Amino acid sequence: MTVTESSTLAENESDLYHQQLARFVGGESPLIESVDAVCPQMIRHWVEVMQDTNPAYTDPDWAATSRHGGTVAPPSMMQSWTLSPLWPPQEAAALPIAPLDEVLAEHGFTEVVATNQSQQVVRLARPGDVVSYSVRLTNVTETPKKTRLGLAYFVTMEYRFVNQTGDLLGTQSFTYMRYQPVQEESNQ
């Protein structure tokens, strides 16, 4: 790819935002329920990886006498409860990012990597809770940015996580970039 082609591409991509991407911003999913309830097994698998020493997550005897009144789930797990299983295939959730991702992939932005995550914790989930979430697409960069990995659009979403009685567990902001891999650009 020559430099000239690259700058023409950048202009086209600027149009891409206004003509095709902007309309997805503000889109919000319905409330989507997790497949599994919060459970001690998945909590322990998480704790094993993180080497978390908080007895509120894995010592039921101690947790029962603690301020929590029983074990609780680590707050960082809030999104993990809601992610899709590998099998069987799920009916595609009505996520606001799905059509945006499709347009970007059609324009060569085929690869994805997460760049930012922030979480605000309101209350901790407990074993037996069923977590549901909704997600809103809040921002897409108007023009693609140059990154080490390649030209990229940054997409930001805001999540809300609630339990089965509608109590807010927490919120999350998540940004990922969709990029054209550099390998292709250097292949002139």
Next chain:
Amino acid sequence: MSTRWMRDYLRYDSLPWDDIAENDQLPEVARKVDATLVVVGAIASRDLYPVHHDAAFAKRSGAPDVFLNILTTNGLMTTYITNWCGHGWDLESISLRLIVPAFPGTTLTTTGSVVRKWADETGRHIEVAFGAENSHGPHCSGTAVIREAASTERSAA
């Protein structure tokens, strides 16, 4: 359920408010990143995107190997802070930015410092700035806020 075998590794005390001061450094923690950590982190966080478990797929995406997913990094950074302060504190918020990916064969070294200590109508809070590095450069940086629990024991009510 038996997690009694874990008890020697759990922490039953907590850092007192008076023992924390602004500009305090948190102890440095080094964690070896290998393919096992990348894969079990991806599975425990239920992030099944192949760049976090399939090296051939990762290479086709332009990465030299599989790499830690952001949920695992977020969990490691949260745990870095909550293992330091103990169970008498709750995480209120955490915000992080990923910089250089964490690949197998590297060591992630995490450091942190107390940037703010304050009390308001919602309780007593500590803000920590943290960062993790490996041999390729900075992996992530961010801030987190923890709040002291009013009581650590179950109330009579």
